[in-house]
Amino acid sequence: MAGRTYIDDNFGTYEIESEEDIEWYHQVQEESVWKICKACTRKVKLRPDYGICNFCAEILERGGDPYG
Numbered sequence: 001m002a003g004r005t006y007i008d009d010n011f012g013t014y015e016i017e018s019e020e021d022i023e024w025y026h027q028v029q030e031e032s033v034w035k036i037c038k039a040c041t042r043k044v045k046l047r048p049d050y051g052i053c054n055f056c057a058e059i060l061e062r063g064g065d066p067y068g
């Protein structure tokens with residue numbers, strides 16, 4: 001069974017192959033709410049405990065500054 005590509009603002013782009021993980025993805029989507037990302041100020045759909053989007057989190061991980 002081929003994986004499908006899923007995109008969300010919490011975790012970015014990823015492939016999901018198992019049914020369980022697809023359920024988890026839908027659960028994450030249900031928990032997510034529209035917010036303004038604290039770094040790039042884009043409107044993104046994030047889990048309530050997330051403050052910044054995946055795009056900015058990746059910049060932080062690479063040692064960059066998404067707040068500029």
Ligand SMILES: [Zn+2]
Nearest residue numbers: 037040053056
């Ligand atoms: Zn952002």
